[in-house]
Amino acid sequence: MSTTESRVTTSGPSDPAKAAPDQAVKETLEDYTLRFAPRSYRRWSPMVVATTALGGIAYMADFSIGAGIGLAHGTGNALVAIAVAAVVIFVTGFPLAYYGARYNIDLDLITRGSGFGYYGSVLTSVIFASFTFIFFALEGSIMAQGLKLGLGLPLWLGYLVSTLMVIPLVIYGMKALSKLQVWTTPIWLILMVAPLVYLIANDPGTVDRFLSYAGTDGEGGVNTASVLLGAGVCLSLIAQIGEQIDYLRFMPPKTEQNKRGWWTAVVMAGPGWVVLGALKQAIGVFLAVYILAEVGPAAAPEPIQQFRSAFDTMMPSWMVVPLAVALVVISQIKINVTNAYSGSLAWTNSFTRVTRHYPGRMIFVLVNLAFALALMEADMFSFLNSILGFYSNCAIAWVVTVATDIGINKYVLKLSPLQPEFRRGMLHAVNPVGVVSFVAASALSIAMYFHALGDALQPYSPVAAAVIAFVLTPLMAVVTKGRYYLRRAGDGISEPLLDADGNPSALTLDCHVCHQSYERPDVTACATHDAVVCSLCLSTDKAGDHVLPASA
Template identity: 90%
Template sequence: MSTTESPRPRTDKADTAGAADAAGRAETTADQAVKETLEDYTLRFAPRSYRRWTPMVVATTALGGIAYMADFSIGAGIGLAHGTSNALLAIALAAVVIFVTGFPLAYYGARYNIDLDLITRGSGFGYYGSVLTSIIFASFTFIFFALEGSIMAQGLEIGLGLPLWLGYAVSTLMVIPLVVYGMKALSKLQVWTTPIWLLLMVAPLVYLIANDPGTVDRFLAYPGTDGDGAVNTASVMLGAGVCLSLIAQIGEQIDYLRFMPPRTEANKRAWWTAVVMAGPGWVVLGALKQAIGVFLAVYILAEVGPVAAPEPIQQFRGAFEAMMPSWLVIPLAVVLVVISQIKINVTNAYSGSLAWTNSFTRVTGHYPGRMVFVLVNLAFALVLMEADMFSFLNGVLGFYSNCAIAWVVTVATDIGVNKYVLKLSPLQPEFRRGMLHAVNPVGVVAFVAASGLSIAMYFHLLGDTLQPYSPVAAAVIAFVLTPLMAVVTRGRYYLRRTDDGIAEPLLDADGNPSGATLDCHVCHQSYERPDLTACVTHEAVVCSLCLSTDKTGDHVLPAGV
């Protein structure tokens, strides 16, 4: 078949072209993966036939995933160390960076219905190059799973008397049944639990401010343990570095936003509102929670001391004690912590399993099933919890933020500058094997240089003076090197070929991914146009997952067209 000829939809459900043994092995692997990937489209473009939710339902589901309590701990830790003024400035600075970098990523995920790893592949990293960033994102999910699990274990210890080690195990195991069913189950969980969570979080804050306005004055005047309360640039940067560890949260938001319906004239206002609110807009609520964490930590500091003040269970226990009978305090505080932990950790487990599965499948050509990596991710998280990660929280997050910033800024810069300004990066994202080069030096070089140098700064290898500025270095180096590398390489390493061998247009009249379907000749399932390419050895088409599991390249189109 000519690579420009449109393949005919298959009707006999058999590979009449006489597939090679390698294709047969790919078929077996793909058949095993079909049921699971058709439930939540692991590793795939999310087709419009599955995306039946309204923009607001998708947004509510995505925002439900940021109900985590880690923000309270992060804000409290920064505030107690550096004082309220420095903490608030650090939180605000980080929020601006997260919003600006998250916007182009959220738009691409919602517009083209692909997750952040698929976006990263075509935005400077290449088909195998983005394995680096998948591992970074997977690490984000189990680090924050461990943090949230630790917070829940603290709540279970106070409320039920469970020892911490047992609480860690309970908080890990209880999310497994909820993660099995993907987006359908998660959307219901997030929508129904969000009103309860908002009420329990906001009510005590409003009560404390209304009944004791002096709490606000004490909060604003708190100097911190490391200084005199005056604004200090180094303190602000150190605090912002910890907050910026959350920059990778946009990946979890996109895991939901990829299920947005097509954007049309009729729904464009609701569509844009949902994308901004649930995409980069998550950081507005996140920053507010961090500021509340500082407020509550200062409020309970005299009662529980600096060690326990960053613990959300202690913060809300102290707040509830001021507004309700004592017999109700512990149960409500535990309910808030448990709901928050479940809402975020089902997302952490789900997104982490996608990231690990994606990397493993590309590197090995074997699809082991997403549930395998749900368990792998949970195992990593449990080890961190048992190692008492909560006690060295800020150190872990400060180190991790350098890698996360380098990745997100690189991809955001490629979209915003290389695609729209320099026009060296293809405007439409590409993720399919055979269409991309294995490695694109644009993103890989920028990411490795930015993360490597910023980590060296973080560990004082370039001097004590520069150490607080490692997050700034990660962002600036990535922002400068990404377009520079695109200019140096003249954009030659983005696309391995420009034609996927299918004449059917990739986009519809509104610029949305086409809903036209063809049958994959390997797994015999129907997929929408963006998930398919022509097969090099058969007069047929092959889906993206079957291409990923093709160990010999039997189905992969040649380079250069």
């Protein structure tokens, strides 16, 4: 099919396919929900994208996570656990971040073509959506604690306020979020770093007390079980790479001229997020040990208490609570607009594929917030480590499976197509390579976590999730000989998908269903018309009239 033909051919009134609703067209073109992010929209420099992505990790949960691990197992075990988890997260996050930035697609679209299939990745979309509302609830709980201390609001009302306040901010996509993150990041950094520096400079003995703290289990020293239990909690954050990719997909094309800045931004804002995350967890241990005698073990993991005590040592008393509350509120807003945004994408993506109907992203913003509010009202903060320890098994199994498919199956075994594919009709419904590996790894590791295989193996559940996913993913690719990755060899359009630099082509073609122009990677030929159809119209085609048949 020629470019000219595809542009001028449109469907008539008798076309059985229905045009995409105006709402779907408007919303998906606003921030490219559910689809490839075109070059014409990606106007930000690599550093602006990186700053925006890193602004989304300004959450306070790291302080609570680190504090919880440190108070339970001691500083030595906590620091080793944090380091182990950070290495795993960095290594697995790198290939995912590269694919998202290079090919301008989010983690769900990457997952489809990296071992799961068109419908198989619905499993992982639900896992990711769960991540966003779990961490929204955690951040909302922290903010409610701040509002209780600063304004006297009861916790139930603080939970409601922290949920409702993000709705106006998350209505818009990348354009609004980039401005919010860039302008608030310097303030957040100053408020977070200044008290820590002051404490260490003013009282160097705090470092010795921090390093010597043995934990409530009373064992002291570094031991494998404690390290792995702590690392399992930290590894619940492995799915954060999905939120980073929601921003990295808007990276500009990689060229010879910008490749150094491009790579710096991808590494820094992709897997590099975990460096700052690990530092925050370590600071959380430090601050919890510092205030333990003052507030007790129940309140020591609360960031609002940690920073209230830290600010109290360096400024007048009338400034302490307002600044501590300001830090918590800024952090909560920065991360929870991202949680609400990314969660809405994940839910919408799954719903649209399963029902072939696009209901609008805002509906699932509200759904995600409802789940988060329910968790907050159930006082999830009091059993935080149990929730995160359980969840991490599923998240590890998913991310390691996709990372292994990219790193091993694509580049070493060459059984998985090197270029990612996400369009309906091009992929099989389910690919056993990823689905079997993910289900087996998550099921066995969850059984271990709940002591089904004995108490001795329970701490090793995150290790089991990672190892099983890493071994099974290439094994399944070899067993299936890579037959279930692509349903078709070509998409029926003669123009190439990539340009001379290996970036997605900027050539535009007109979808004959919704009558909008889309760049080359977002369309395929239509099965029933001499025209092209965009990826969203393919997803919402209930009759399957436009979906290309499978190759022989």
